[in-house]
Amino acid sequence: MKRESLTSGALKRSRWIGAKAVIAASLAVSSIAIVGLGSASQAGASSKKFSIAFVVGAEADPFFQSMYVGAHAEAKKLGVTLIWQGDPVDYSPSTQIPVVQQVLAEKPSALVIAPTDTKALEPYVAQAIKKGIPVFNVDSGDANQKNITSWVTGNNVQGGTAAADALASALNYSTTCTSASPCTVAVGVSSITTSTDAARLKGFDAQLKAKYPNITALNPIVSQSQSSVAQQGFAQDISAHHLQGIFAIDGTDAEGAAAAITAAGSAGANIKVVGYDAYASNIASMQGGKIAAIISQQPTLEGKDIIKYAVQRLKQGNAKGIPHLLTLANIVLTPTTSQATLNKYVYTAS
Amino acid sequence: MSTSIDTLESVGPSALKRLQSIVGNQQFILLLVLVALVIFFGERNSLFFTSSEFSNLLIDFSGLALIAVAETYVIISGGIDLSVGSTQAISGVGGGFAMQSLMNHHMSETGVLLIGAVICAGIGLVVGAVNAVLITKANLVPFVATLVTLSAGAGMALVFSRGAPIGQNPEAVAWSATGIGPFTWLVIIVISITTILGITLHVSKYGRNNFAIGSNSFAARAAGINVKRHIASVYMLSGILAGLTGMFFYIRSGAGSPQVGASSNLVAIAAVVIGGASLTGGVGRITGTLLGAGILTIVTDGLIFINVQPTWNQVVVAAFIALAAVLQSIRPGLRS
Amino acid sequence: MSNELQPIIELRDISKSYGSVKALIDVSFKAYAGEVIGLVGDNGAGKSSLIKVISGVHAQDSGHLFVDGIERHWKSPHDSMEAGIETLYQDSGLAPDLTIGANIFLGRERRRRGLLGRLGFLDQRGMEREALTELEKVGISVPASKRTVSQLSGGQRQAVAIGRAVMWAKHVIILDEPTNHLGARQSQEVLKVIAAAREQGLCVLFISHTLPHVLEVSDRIIVLRLGRVVRDSPTAEYTVESLLGTITGLSEVTNN
Numbered sequence: 001m002k003r004e005s006l007t008s009g010a011l012k013r014s015r016w017i018g019a020k021a022v023i024a025a026s027l028a029v030s031s032i033a034i035v036g037l038g039s040a041s042q043a044g045a046s047s048k049k050f051s052i053a054f055v056v057g058a059e060a061d062p063f064f065q066s067m068y069v070g071a072h073a074e075a076k077k078l079g080v081t082l083i084w085q086g087d088p089v090d091y092s093p094s095t096q097i098p099v100v101q102q103v104l105a106e107k108p109s110a111l112v113i114a115p116t117d118t119k120a121l122e123p124y125v126a127q128a129i130k131k132g133i134p135v136f137n138v139d140s141g142d143a144n145q146k147n148i149t150s151w152v153t154g155n156n157v158q159g160g161t162a163a164a165d166a167l168a169s170a171l172n173y174s175t176t177c178t179s180a181s182p183c184t185v186a187v188g189v190s191s192i193t194t195s196t197d198a199a200r201l202k203g204f205d206a207q208l209k210a211k212y213p214n215i216t217a218l219n220p221i222v223s224q225s226q227s228s229v230a231q232q233g234f235a236q237d238i239s240a241h242h243l244q245g246i247f248a249i250d251g252t253d254a255e256g257a258a259a260a261i262t263a264a265g266s267a268g269a270n271i272k273v274v275g276y277d278a279y280a281s282n283i284a285s286m287q288g289g290k291i292a293a294i295i296s297q298q299p300t301l302e303g304k305d306i307i308k309y310a311v312q313r314l315k316q317g318n319a320k321g322i323p324h325l326l327t328l329a330n331i332v333l334t335p336t337t338s339q340a341t342l343n344k345y346v347y348t349a350s
Numbered sequence: 351m352s353t354s355i356d357t358l359e360s361v362g363p364s365a366l367k368r369l370q371s372i373v374g375n376q377q378f379i380l381l382l383v384l385v386a387l388v389i390f391f392g393e394r395n396s397l398f399f400t401s402s403e404f405s406n407l408l409i410d411f412s413g414l415a416l417i418a419v420a421e422t423y424v425i426i427s428g429g430i431d432l433s434v435g436s437t438q439a440i441s442g443v444g445g446g447f448a449m450q451s452l453m454n455h456h457m458s459e460t461g462v463l464l465i466g467a468v469i470c471a472g473i474g475l476v477v478g479a480v481n482a483v484l485i486t487k488a489n490l491v492p493f494v495a496t497l498v499t500l501s502a503g504a505g506m507a508l509v510f511s512r513g514a515p516i517g518q519n520p521e522a523v524a525w526s527a528t529g530i531g532p533f534t535w536l537v538i539i540v541i542s543i544t545t546i547l548g549i550t551l552h553v554s555k556y557g558r559n560n561f562a563i564g565s566n567s568f569a570a571r572a573a574g575i576n577v578k579r580h581i582a583s584v585y586m587l588s589g590i591l592a593g594l595t596g597m598f599f600y601i602r603s604g605a606g607s608p609q610v611g612a613s614s615n616l617v618a619i620a621a622v623v624i625g626g627a628s629l630t631g632g633v634g635r636i637t638g639t640l641l642g643a644g645i646l647t648i649v650t651d652g653l654i655f656i657n658v659q660p661t662w663n664q665v666v667v668a669a670f671i672a673l674a675a676v677l678q679s680i681r682p683g684l685r686s
Numbered sequence: 687m688s689n690e691l692q693p694i695i696e697l698r699d700i701s702k703s704y705g706s707v708k709a710l711i712d713v714s715f716k717a718y719a720g721e722v723i724g725l726v727g728d729n730g731a732g733k734s735s736l737i738k739v740i741s742g743v744h745a746q747d748s749g750h751l752f753v754d755g756i757e758r759h760w761k762s763p764h765d766s767m768e769a770g771i772e773t774l775y776q777d778s779g780l781a782p783d784l785t786i787g788a789n790i791f792l793g794r795e796r797r798r799r800g801l802l803g804r805l806g807f808l809d810q811r812g813m814e815r816e817a818l819t820e821l822e823k824v825g826i827s828v829p830a831s832k833r834t835v836s837q838l839s840g841g842q843r844q845a846v847a848i849g850r851a852v853m854w855a856k857h858v859i860i861l862d863e864p865t866n867h868l869g870a871r872q873s874q875e876v877l878k879v880i881a882a883a884r885e886q887g888l889c890v891l892f893i894s895h896t897l898p899h900v901l902e903v904s905d906r907i908i909v910l911r912l913g914r915v916v917r918d919s920p921t922a923e924y925t926v927e928s929l930l931g932t933i934t935g936l937s938e939v940t941n942n
Binding site: 060061062065088218224227235240241255262263264281 | 518524526599663
Binding site: 550553554555556558561562564565566568569570571572573574575576628632633 | 762763764767773775779780781782783784788789792793794795797806807808810
């Protein structure tokens with residue numbers, strides 16, 4: 001069990017840090033709208049159909065939007081009703097718990113949840129199990145995995161490792177970075193206390209140490225999920241050091257890195273950026289030559305797989321043949337990746 | 351004979367007094383701090399004195415300057431505007447949608463940016479007008495009124511954008527780096543607006559009214575000033591400046607990000623407070639605010655520049671705000 | 687004093703209620719240029735309501751207000767100022783963070799000459815200078831320079847506030863408790879300024895609880911009780927005791 005992926009959902013938390021606390025209340029209206037949407041789709045279903053409640057954190061995040069695409073398509077294909085729920089912007093147990101209570105009241109056949117806290121959601125998961133509702137985890141996991149039928153998630157340490165490889169390859173490590181003239185790279189994170197970022201950074205640093213000793217990573221810039229803050233920090237690193245590369249640990253940092261090297265003009269022209277998260281904007285930056293590689297999670301696949309396993313469990317009546325933990329690799333996308341593959345991985349909100 | 355003695359005697363104390371007033375002047379202290387910071391960072395890494403770094407500092411300062419000026423007007427008038435950060439986000443997102451659509455219709459880049467600036471300012475104006483109505487019609491205290499628009503604006507920016515940056519405009523980012531030497535056009539525009547608003551605050555009737563209302567709104571009303579209308583206009587001005595800052599960040603990053611400016615309201619307020627304005631209104635100077643914004647910019651950037659652990663960055667910024675608070679509290683003593 | 691034909695200000699049957707509270711009931715009086723009128727009454731007698739109606743802060747429910755023989759309807763305090771009435775409210779006449787000059791010219795700022803003036807630049811130095819000379823004219827000397835009002839003593843502040851009213855009033859100045867919180871010497875300064883205003887031909891409405899001050903400086907005293915004018919007589923006809931009795935209602939002496 002990889003500890004870091006336990007809270008991989010913290011990715012979402014980091015994206016909403018700034019607005020989190022105050023937004024929740026003001027968005028009551030939009031939450032109601034989305035709740036309404038969920039009920040409507042359920043009402044249209046026949047009573048014989050299985051219904052799967054799917055509760056995420058900050059629902060407006062492109063990551064979850066992308067997960068919805070996979071889950072929705074799979075549910076449609078398998079003929080089950082999807083009850084898609086989640087606070088639109090707030091990644092926190094205080095807003096997620098009421099949502100879980102509400103969907104359980106609708107008596108779904110199964111519950112898929114991306115718990116916003118490893119512990120806080122546990123009693124509600126137990127409650128569901130008691131009612132005979134099997135529970136699944138996606139992205140982040142519940143502390144008590146005994147209760148969980150299956151958990152599909154990404155691997156952030158592996159993603160960090162892949163990022164180090166991608167950056168070394170973009171830098172043409174063996175010829176560019178020597179012990180006589182080592183390479184310097186900047187790192188941008190959203191928050192140093194977010195475990196997702198920490199896991200990716202851990203994988204990245206370990207791989208540098210093991211395989212690329214001639215690459216020096218600067219102290220990370222903390223962007224607080226704001227691309228403008230990341231951009232400001234990267235501009236400083238570009239000015240202060242003879243910078244060869246940037247590892248931007250999530251989507252917003254990648255946006256900031258792309259903008260920083262564009263604005264730096266000739267000083268930024270040769271800086272290789274490896275980013276994270278296949279936002280459409282980042283794919284476009286990569287195609288425009290500003291980003292050398294993007295490490296992508298697979299939210300669409302996570303959504304698809306977990307629905308697949310949930311339906312399998314409901315039809316079989318047991319968990320036979322269903323993996324208890326499925327860790328999906330983070331994928332490296334580069335400018336040479338085919339358009340078809342890019343289309344597959346880009347985080348789409350549709 | 352006696353007159354010459356008088357003159358001699360009066361020269362001494364007045365020269366001393368002048369020296370005291372300079373040393374006791376908060377702006378002078380701020381200027382010293384700023385110079386000391388520049389020397390400190392330059393000492394650690396001489397690349398700090400390069401034109402490209404100067405250009406970086408100017409751009410980062412400019413991203414803060416407009417909302418700091420806005421906050422100066424608001425705070426001197428006796429209010430506070432918490433919504434300047436989220437207004438950047440909502441106008442950047444709204445402007446981002448509009449500009450993307452214009453680009454899809456093959457409008458020229460200049461046209462796109464000009465119309466985008468108007469739209470961003472317009473969205474800011476709308477937010478400011480909502481603040482104005484909440485404060486002058488619904489009689490909410492500014493803190494609560496602008497907390498409402500802060501929340502609503504940030505939420506709407508996220509919901510409309512679905513959390514993703516809106517637009518793809520690398521041409522704008524490239525343009526953001528052009529200008530005269532280290533002074534990019536963007537910086538020149540911001541400094542021009544800042545200068546005009548700074549002069550307006552300190553020499554015009556509008557600025558005078560602003561001080562009078564913040565100092566004693568009853569006296570201002572008794573003097574025939576339309577206090578409510580003035581207050582409304584201040585929040586609308588603040589909204590416009592926040593909207594333009596949204597446009598500023600759209601140009602810098604080539605997209606309207608819903609997360610932009612999330613904590614910048616507090617940074618702007620910190621700049622104003624460091625600059626010597628009183629949160630109770632009636633007191634403040636644009637030059638002080640700009641020095642405050644300059645110090646915060648140099649500290650934030652300089653610490654990254656010399657590769658300090660990021661945890662220290664926030665601690666140091668916090669220390670500067672604390673220092674300003676101390677300066678504030680001892681100032682009445684300096685005064686008398 | 688009252689031999690002039692035209693009263694500078696005249697109230698006829700002014701009434702004003704706040705909800706069920708009748709603050710003013712058929713208040714009528716006339717006041718003439720060069721006259722100091724003491725306006726006295728217990729708390730809640732209607733003094734504040736009366737000056738708010740005269741200065742345009744609130745509109746009366748019924749009755750008529752004439753200034754210089756013309757009936758006026760104020761929409762805001764600004765209207766009454768335009769008509770030559772200056773009001774100095776209790777403890778709140780000045781903006782403490784502004785300079786003396788800025789306070790004197792508040793709401794009436796003057797622009798610089800030439801291009802800068804047309805661009806909206808205020809003539810700050812000119813206003814500071816003129817403020818000091820105008821204050822000196824009514825016997826108020828304050829420290830020069832760009833000091834803010836918050837740096838003045840209580841007495842100096844009050845003097846500046848009254849000086850401001852005297853300087854701008856064309857017809858009437860209304861002073862609400864101008865000697866409140868002041869020491870004996872400072873109060874005398876204020877009373878001197880009131881006398882100076884009378885010399886300049888202004889009508890002064892002087893509201894005060896300090897009866898000796900009212901008796902000392904006024905020409906006529908109007909007593910309000912429970913929203914009505916209960917007595918309006920030349921000051922010479924009052925003693926401290928009779929005035930106190932009229933205010934409290936213990937000695938009923940009605941006008942006319």
